[in-house]
Amino acid sequence: MxxxxxxxxxxxxxxxxxxxxxxxxxTQAAIRACNDMGLARDxxxxxxxxxxxxxxxxxxxxNSIQTTHGRAIAFATGMKMFRPEKHVFLLxxxxxxxxxxxxxxxxxxxxxxxxxxxxxxxxIYGMTGGQVSPTTPHNSxxxxxxxxxxxxxxxxxxxxxxxxxxxVARSTAYHAQQLPGLIEQGFRNRGMSLxxxxxxxxxxxxxxNNYRTPADMYDELRDNAVPVEKAKNMSEKELEGRIVTGVxxxxxxxxxxxxxxxxxxxxxxxxELSDLASGxxxxxxxRSERFECRLSGSGGQGLILAGIIFSEAMIRQGKNAVHTxxxxxxxxxxxxxxxxxxxxxxxxFPEVSAPDILLAMTQDAFDRFSAGVRKGGAILIDSTxxxxxxxxxxxxxxxxxxxxxxxxxxxxxxxxxxxxANIVALGLLSGLNGFISxxxxxxxxxxxxxxxxxxxxxxxxxxxxxxxRAMLAADKGG
Amino acid sequence: xxxxxxxxxxxxxxxICFLQGNExxxxxxxxxxxxxxxxxxxxxxxxxxxxxxxxxxxxKGCFIQMEDELACMGAVVGASLAGARAMTATSGPGFTxxxxxxxxxxxxxxxxxxxxxxxxxxxxxxxxxxxxxxxxQSRWGTHGDHPSIVYCPNSVSESFHLTVRCFxxxxxxxxxxxxxxxxxxxxxxxxxxxxEPGDIELYRRVQPRPGQGDYRPYDAAGAPVxxxxxxxxxxxxxxxxxxxxxxxxxxxxxxxxHAVARRLAGRLRDKISRNRDDIVMSESLHAEDADTLLIAxxxxxxxxxxxVLRARRAGKHVGFFRPISLWPSPDKExxxxxxxxxxxxxxxxxxxxxxxxVCRIFGEAGRAVRVVKLNEIGSEFIHPDRIHSVIQEVC
Numbered sequence: 001m002x003x004x005x006x007x008x009x010x011x012x013x014x015x016x017x018x019x020x021x022x023x024x025x026x027t028q029a030a031i032r033a034c035n036d037m038g039l040a041r042d043x044x045x046x047x048x049x050x051x052x053x054x055x056x057x058x059x060x061x062x063n064s065i066q067t068t069h070g071r072a073i074a075f076a077t078g079m080k081m082f083r084p085e086k087h088v089f090l091l092x093x094x095x096x097x098x099x100x101x102x103x104x105x106x107x108x109x110x111x112x113x114x115x116x117x118x119x120x121x122x123x124i125y126g127m128t129g130g131q132v133s134p135t136t137p138h139n140s141x142x143x144x145x146x147x148x149x150x151x152x153x154x155x156x157x158x159x160x161x162x163x164x165x166x167x168v169a170r171s172t173a174y175h176a177q178q179l180p181g182l183i184e185q186g187f188r189n190r191g192m193s194l195x196x197x198x199x200x201x202x203x204x205x206x207x208x209n210n211y212r213t214p215a216d217m218y219d220e221l222r223d224n225a226v227p228v229e230k231a232k233n234m235s236e237k238e239l240e241g242r243i244v245t246g247v248x249x250x251x252x253x254x255x256x257x258x259x260x261x262x263x264x265x266x267x268x269x270x271x272e273l274s275d276l277a278s279g280x281x282x283x284x285x286x287r288s289e290r291f292e293c294r295l296s297g298s299g300g301q302g303l304i305l306a307g308i309i310f311s312e313a314m315i316r317q318g319k320n321a322v323h324t325x326x327x328x329x330x331x332x333x334x335x336x337x338x339x340x341x342x343x344x345x346x347x348x349f350p351e352v353s354a355p356d357i358l359l360a361m362t363q364d365a366f367d368r369f370s371a372g373v374r375k376g377g378a379i380l381i382d383s384t385x386x387x388x389x390x391x392x393x394x395x396x397x398x399x400x401x402x403x404x405x406x407x408x409x410x411x412x413x414x415x416x417x418x419x420x421a422n423i424v425a426l427g428l429l430s431g432l433n434g435f436i437s438x439x440x441x442x443x444x445x446x447x448x449x450x451x452x453x454x455x456x457x458x459x460x461x462x463x464x465x466x467x468x469r470a471m472l473a474a475d476k477g478g
Numbered sequence: 479x480x481x482x483x484x485x486x487x488x489x490x491x492x493x494i495c496f497l498q499g500n501e502x503x504x505x506x507x508x509x510x511x512x513x514x515x516x517x518x519x520x521x522x523x524x525x526x527x528x529x530x531x532x533x534x535x536x537x538k539g540c541f542i543q544m545e546d547e548l549a550c551m552g553a554v555v556g557a558s559l560a561g562a563r564a565m566t567a568t569s570g571p572g573f574t575x576x577x578x579x580x581x582x583x584x585x586x587x588x589x590x591x592x593x594x595x596x597x598x599x600x601x602x603x604x605x606x607x608x609x610x611x612x613x614x615q616s617r618w619g620t621h622g623d624h625p626s627i628v629y630c631p632n633s634v635s636e637s638f639h640l641t642v643r644c645f646x647x648x649x650x651x652x653x654x655x656x657x658x659x660x661x662x663x664x665x666x667x668x669x670x671x672x673x674e675p676g677d678i679e680l681y682r683r684v685q686p687r688p689g690q691g692d693y694r695p696y697d698a699a700g701a702p703v704x705x706x707x708x709x710x711x712x713x714x715x716x717x718x719x720x721x722x723x724x725x726x727x728x729x730x731x732x733x734x735x736h737a738v739a740r741r742l743a744g745r746l747r748d749k750i751s752r753n754r755d756d757i758v759m760s761e762s763l764h765a766e767d768a769d770t771l772l773i774a775x776x777x778x779x780x781x782x783x784x785x786v787l788r789a790r791r792a793g794k795h796v797g798f799f800r801p802i803s804l805w806p807s808p809d810k811e812x813x814x815x816x817x818x819x820x821x822x823x824x825x826x827x828x829x830x831x832x833x834x835x836v837c838r839i840f841g842e843a844g845r846a847v848r849v850v851k852l853n854e855i856g857s858e859f860i861h862p863d864r865i866h867s868v869i870q871e872v873c
Binding site for chain 2: 009011012041042043045047057058061062063064065066067068070071072073074075076077078079081082083084086103104106107260263264267268269270271273274275276277278307308311312315320321322323324325326327347348349350351353
């Protein structure tokens with residue numbers, strides 16, 4: 001058990017710790033453990049939070065990082081993931097680790113990330129002057145429990161074991177001989193290790209709880225400690241008030257960063273963004289500088305995707321397109337609206353004010369939006385789901401045209417897949433609008449769908465396109 | 479350390495893509511060499527984490543979903559200390575939880591990038607709807623005096639490019655940098671020109687000379703970037719002490735020295751203020767003949783500019799100013815754009831957070847200008863018609 005004094009940053013001395021505090025003993029034990037393992041000091045990250053324990057890294061010549069209160073485990077998680085080759089050990093207090101940082105502790109244990117956490121448990125918030133902590137014994141007096149602590153203390157080791165830490169041990173500052181070995185075992189465990197070390201705080205805790213001298217507190221640690229092997233044969237009643245020491249859990253399990261590294265090995269080449277550089281897609285010119293399209297219905301009908309495909313076709317044609325969407329908090333079934341603005345120029349306001357074309361795929365969408373269509377604009381209705389009723393006359397008197405097609409019926413019963421309805425609708429829209437290139441739209445459809453869906457959707461799109469063209473011709477003829 | 483192996487570079491050229499604002503942030507991060515992302519699901523920012531959970535591992539970097547946003551920011555700062563180009567992304571309530579460790583990154587000078595996609599608040603507020611109500615949170619969300627660098631894009635393309643810039647500024651000035659977008663910008667899809675990777679300029683943190691024995695982590699004397707000390711990654715052989723305490727040039731906490739505290743706070747302020755010309759970005763259009771100036775930023779700048787163009791076509795002398803860096807404020811740029819202006823209209827989706835800043839700017843300059851506030855507080859995107867009618871009233 002070597003002790004390399006050069007690992008102490010004596011320039012930072014004296015320490016902030018009070019006479020009788022156990023933290024110095026634990027610091028020395030940690031240094032001995034590192035010496036025994038032959039760890040190079042550049043390869044150790046010593047990470048702490050806030051409190052008396054948190055000053056420890058300042059006194060050791062490692063890469064020393066004091067973080068914020070409770071968050072040391074979160075910081076250490078980032079460090080370990082990015083530099084898996086480093087040994088990351090944490091020096092936390094009971095409040096730091098189990099109160100403000102309790103959630104991080106649980107999740108680090110769950111991940112079984114390779115951190116070695118020393119909890120310097122002194123039953124109290126020492127630095128702030130002795131307030132109750134999650135490990136303060138029941139009925140103890142502290143500066144915030146002057147009538148006695150109502151709570152029962154938290155079993156930090158129990159939480160760590162239950163949450164999935166793979167090495168868990170407990171000892172006390174009295175057991176200075178035992179500590180380096182336990183800490184070393186923690187270091188050697190590839191996974192989440194937690195070593196709880198009870199450490200007297202004569203100033204914050206002893207003073208108010210009838211300990212005459214710091215030595216009384218160490219005597220109590222000595223007298224109450226029960227080695228885990230012995231504790232196995234003791235009843236719950238016999239163990240009341242005793243401190244079970246030694247290795248409580250040592251069960252190997254795959255470590256988080258190892259799993260991550262293995263995952264990286266199985267990942268293929270980076271995705272390439274698809275290039276929509278404009279191709280040769282002849283089409284009629286747009287009738288106005290700005291064209292607005294509203295695709296409306298309910299969640300799950302694929303209207304967001306339809307809006308994206310529509311926009312990408314326009315970009316392939318060398319135009320600008322902006323797509324916006326609105327939806328409720330429901331993943332399926334709520335009202336869904338997908339809007340595209342197309343222009344040969346820059347598009348400032350990205351939303352649709354008065355659509356040139358409205359696709360209505362639910363009655364609700366039709367009732368809500370049909371009145372807002374621009375004069376001279378068009379409404380495409382999925383007549384399977386929407387009955388325009390008396391509104392048709394109003395729409396026509398407003399100077400808009402109404403086109404009806406049983407989109408959902410065709411998709412479901414002819415194509416045999418309701419999921420193609422949005423693509424059939426895109427075919428109809430392309431047929432109804434001369435400025436949309438059939439080829440640009442079809443290329444966009446296919447590029448956004450998996451190969452296995454190409455044939456069916458191509459059929460649906462082309463059917464829609466032809467129907468759209470026929471409706472347009474009839475409309476012009478009429 | 480996790481780094482991607484450099485493969486043979488195929489000549490790719492720029493690309494035309496159709497991306498969502500949030501996707502563009504994620505792609506911007508990849509283009510900026512981001513190799514660490516910690517996130518937590520939140521509407522309307524989640525797509526950034528979703529895209530990066532796929533893209534960052536492809537670059538051999540680290541992606542992790544943490545247990546909450548407090549942990550996200552902790553992991554980001556920890557990874558950056560270890561040498562990562564690290565980022566997180568969130569929205570209002572999550573942005574609030576990040577603030578604790580943003581403060582840590584401010585005082586300990588750790589580069590990192592935060593994307594905040596604003597939604598209606600306070601609290602759970604309007605998760606799927608947009609607002610600009612975190613302008614002041616982005617400035618003063620964490621406690622204590624500190625400078626802030628915050629960029630605010632008005633297009634999907636700018637979301638891409640400003641994300642790259644956030645990384646560069648973070649690394650150059652050793653500070654957290656925020657990209658402040660909103661639900662409209664995050665979910666809007668638009669045409670983006672993605673440059674070829676080699677055409678994107680990347681700034682990497684200045685490190686001490688190899689083996690520099692006298693390295694002091696917070697000593698900026700002679701540093702290549704004025705006021706910014708070179709930064710050694712932890713574990714590279716320097717073994718310095720880092721904390722969130724007020725510290726001297728060695729990093730050692732000095733918690734009762736007024737002189738040390740003054741020196742540190744002053745340098746943190748000055749490293750940004752003295753380099754403000756390199757940091758500040760803004761856009762000024764049609765300001766030459768303007769007697770009225772419209773100021774708007776982020777998504778709202780789009781309807782605002784459309785309204786300005788409409789008013790100009792009708793013969794009004796209206797100019798347009800867009801702060802791209804909300805913080806630091808483009809004070810002198812606003813004053814220059816408003817040289818002959820009598821009325822300023824500040825359009826924003828909040829109760830007037832930036833309008834207050836505009837009043838400060840004109841007040842400090844001794845300029846008597848009427849500041850008109852046009853605010854939307856119900857999270858409805860402001861229509862150009864509404865802005866146009868205010869221009870007609872005041873101009």
